[in-house]
Amino acid sequence: MNNHKITKIVIAGGGTAGWMAAASLSKLLGKSFDITLVESDEIGTVGVGEAAIPTLTAFHRLLGINEQAFMKATHATFKLGISFENWKKGDDEYMHGFGRVGKECWAGEFQHFWLHGKQNNIDFGFEHYSPEIQAAKAEKFALAKGGLNYSYHLDASLYAKFLRTFAEAHGVKRIEGKIIDVAKDSKTGDIKSLQLANGNVIEGQLFIDCTGFVGLLIEKALHTGYEDWSHWLPCDSAVAVQTKSVSAPLPYTRSIARESGWQWRIPLQHRVGNGLVFCSKYLADDDAKTLLMNNIEGEPIKQPRVIKFKTGRRRKGWNKNCVALGLSSGFLEPLESTSIHLIMSGILRLIRLFPFEGISPSAVNEYNQQLTTELEHIRDFIILHYHATERADTPFWQYCKNMEIPDSLKQRLALFKETGRIFTSEGELFRVDSWAQVMLGQGVYPEQYHQIAAIMKPHELDKFLSDIRQTIDKAVANLPSHQSFLEQYCRSSR
Numbered sequence: 001m002n003n004h005k006i007t008k009i010v011i012a013g014g015g016t017a018g019w020m021a022a023a024s025l026s027k028l029l030g031k032s033f034d035i036t037l038v039e040s041d042e043i044g045t046v047g048v049g050e051a052a053i054p055t056l057t058a059f060h061r062l063l064g065i066n067e068q069a070f071m072k073a074t075h076a077t078f079k080l081g082i083s084f085e086n087w088k089k090g091d092d093e094y095m096h097g098f099g100r101v102g103k104e105c106w107a108g109e110f111q112h113f114w115l116h117g118k119q120n121n122i123d124f125g126f127e128h129y130s131p132e133i134q135a136a137k138a139e140k141f142a143l144a145k146g147g148l149n150y151s152y153h154l155d156a157s158l159y160a161k162f163l164r165t166f167a168e169a170h171g172v173k174r175i176e177g178k179i180i181d182v183a184k185d186s187k188t189g190d191i192k193s194l195q196l197a198n199g200n201v202i203e204g205q206l207f208i209d210c211t212g213f214v215g216l217l218i219e220k221a222l223h224t225g226y227e228d229w230s231h232w233l234p235c236d237s238a239v240a241v242q243t244k245s246v247s248a249p250l251p252y253t254r255s256i257a258r259e260s261g262w263q264w265r266i267p268l269q270h271r272v273g274n275g276l277v278f279c280s281k282y283l284a285d286d287d288a289k290t291l292l293m294n295n296i297e298g299e300p301i302k303q304p305r306v307i308k309f310k311t312g313r314r315r316k317g318w319n320k321n322c323v324a325l326g327l328s329s330g331f332l333e334p335l336e337s338t339s340i341h342l343i344m345s346g347i348l349r350l351i352r353l354f355p356f357e358g359i360s361p362s363a364v365n366e367y368n369q370q371l372t373t374e375l376e377h378i379r380d381f382i383i384l385h386y387h388a389t390e391r392a393d394t395p396f397w398q399y400c401k402n403m404e405i406p407d408s409l410k411q412r413l414a415l416f417k418e419t420g421r422i423f424t425s426e427g428e429l430f431r432v433d434s435w436a437q438v439m440l441g442q443g444v445y446p447e448q449y450h451q452i453a454a455i456m457k458p459h460e461l462d463k464f465l466s467d468i469r470q471t472i473d474k475a476v477a478n479l480p481s482h483q484s485f486l487e488q489y490c491r492s493s494r
Contacts, residue, residue: 004358007033010204012179012194012217014039016156017326017343018210019163024347026170027063029354035171038194038202040178050266050273051079051253051337052151054098055429059344065166071490073162074154075269077249078482080136082336086257087442089390094441095252096336097132099149101433102468108450111436112420115446116453117465124469126440131472136252140479143489151337153253153266153273175202179211182221190321191217206355209324213331218314218324225315226330232383232405233311234396235261235333239288240275240305243298248483255335256295259283260396262335263295269492272298277333280308282396309333317371318364323350330375335382341429345374374429380409381430381438388413388442413444420446 009025011018014037022037060070070076081097088094102110114126127133132148135141141148168174177196185192193203209217218224230236249267256263261278276292283291289304313330317323324330325346332338349370353363387405391397405413415421416439422432456464 004205006205006355006358008204009033009035009206009208010194010202011035011037011208011210013037013210013212013326013328014160014164014174015210015212015326016160016163016340017328018208019160019167020340020343021208021210021325021347022167022172023063023163023170024344024351026167026172028351031171034173035167036173036175036202036204037167038175038177038179038196041176042178050156050268051082051153051264051334052340053337053429054149054151055341055344056151059348063166068490070159070162071152071154072492074152074158075271075492076152076154076490077267077269077486078141078251079151079153079253079337080132080141080148080251082253082255083136084255084257084385084438084441087255087262087385087389087391089443090257090393094437095127095130095133095136096434096437096441097127097130097136098151099130099132099433101126101437102129103464104432105452108452109422109432109436111422111440111446112450112453113456113461113464115420115449116456117461120458120461122462122465124465126437128469129465129472130437131475134472134476135479136250138476138479139248139250139482140476141251141482141485142479143485150251153249153268155268175200179216182217184221188320189222191221205321206359207322209322209328210326212327213309215314215324215328217322218316218319218328222319222322224319224324226310227312227315228310229312229379230310232379232403233333233386234279234281234399235277236308236310237280237285237288238275238277238307238309238333239285239292240273240307241292241296241303242301243272243274243296244301245269245271246298248481249486251482253337257391258291258295259394261288263292264334269486270494271301272296277335279396282394313372313375316364316368317346318350318367321359323367329371332375332378332382335385336378336430338378338382338429342374342378346371373425374427376406376408377425377428377430380406380412381435383409384413384435384438385442388439388444390443413439416444416446418447420449 081095083095085093104110179194180197181195183193191207193201254265260282264275266273274296278288285306309331317329326343386400422435
């Protein structure tokens with residue numbers, strides 16, 4: 001055990017990850033720590049991820065961040081889910097909405113009652129039982145106690161600036177400079193200090209690596225190693241461009257499957273984030289740019305840029321006295337908008353295991369074990385979208401459809417196909433409702449369902465299902481449009 005009491009924390013790199021860490025640690029750990037963030041204006045951030053999931057609302061509440069101020073500052077809009085277009089056959093659409101679908105009982109989740117209804121000619125789509133999906137399709141939104149589950153579309157660069165102001169108000173010191181060397185203790189191998197190009201040396205006891213894909217501390221200095229998942233998640237490139245808005249922002253993200261990957265559309269208040277995630281084995285960079293530019297709406301604000309990545313994870317998220325957050329810890333592509341969540345959960349896990357009296361191997365091991373489990377669950381959920389498809393129209397989709405998948409995902413798919421049942425572990429990010437929406441949306445249809453649903457007499461089942469639909473329809477009818485709610489709640493200046 002390293003018995004050195006931790007008082008000095010150094011965060012290497014800014015961006016979303018660095019400033020989320022700085023804001024959280026300075027706010028939640030109290031004033032007994034010296035927290036320094038080192039970043040260089042010369043080094044740009046990836047700054048593409050502009051969609052989040054509902055855990056971010058809880059994170060903001062924990063930090064005491066005012067939602068309206070945050071949304072104005074980041075030109076944010078509300079997000080109720082993700083629309084998946086062309087993923088099943090190439091001419092289809094379904095939505096993964098936030099929150100619960102229908103109602104469940106102790107023995108079986110809602111999909112069993114829905115399946116029983118289908119067998120009894122109650123033929124309404126699964127999405128009719130989700131308030132979030134119905135509101136999203138109607139382009140409506142409002143805040144109400146016990147109301148819609150939601151997250152945000154936001155400008156990631158503006159979010160980092162917003163958090164910087166918050167963190168500096170809580171005592172974080174920012175040092176401008178480019179890191180050119182990392183000094184280590186010759187006996188322990190721990191990181192001692194960061195050498196900057198201007199000659200400054202920044203010493204610390206606990207280092208947080210937010211240097212992006214390069215992993216300057218966790219990989220370049222500590223040689224932690226990387227577990228490659230590209231055989232399951234073959235996309236290795238993205239091209240991104242921003243466009244001016246031509247219509248009111250939708251309260252959901254669009255994910256449109258293309259020949260060798262998928263395209264995103266993320267609407268902010270005054271512009272739209274667009275991108276194409278693709279596999280370079282099947283599509284050249286220039287062709288990807290052309291494909292994206294032929295499928296955007298509105299005038300481009302900047303030239304499209306290509307980003308290269310490798311899906312997978314660092315073998316340890318915490319190694320010696322260094323914790324990696326964001327892209328330096330690994331990369332799961334942005335299909336389900338999990339990047340900001342993983343930064344947040346890494347920070348909160350660190351705080352729960354914080355080494356006040358010195359770094360202990362057991363705490364490091366627990367952090368890494370929890371991180372591995374979390375990443376593998378999310379990984380499987382993302383693989384599901386690619387693998388559970390009927391598309392075989394291009395070499396890319398043929399590969400995805402026929403590829404070997406992790407045993408953990410194989411078991412979930414088999415269980416659902418054979419029994420209609422879904423089980424998730426405590427603490428999993430994506431719950432039963434999410435798995436059901438995606439599996440049904442992608443064409444995975446159960447052979448049977450739990451007979452607890454069949455106890456209901458036909459007229460009872462009809463009333464049970466119609467009551468849910470009517471309650472949702474009535475609630476959605478009374479909501480204002482998403483655009484009008486944004487105007488009065490958090491309108492941002494350009």
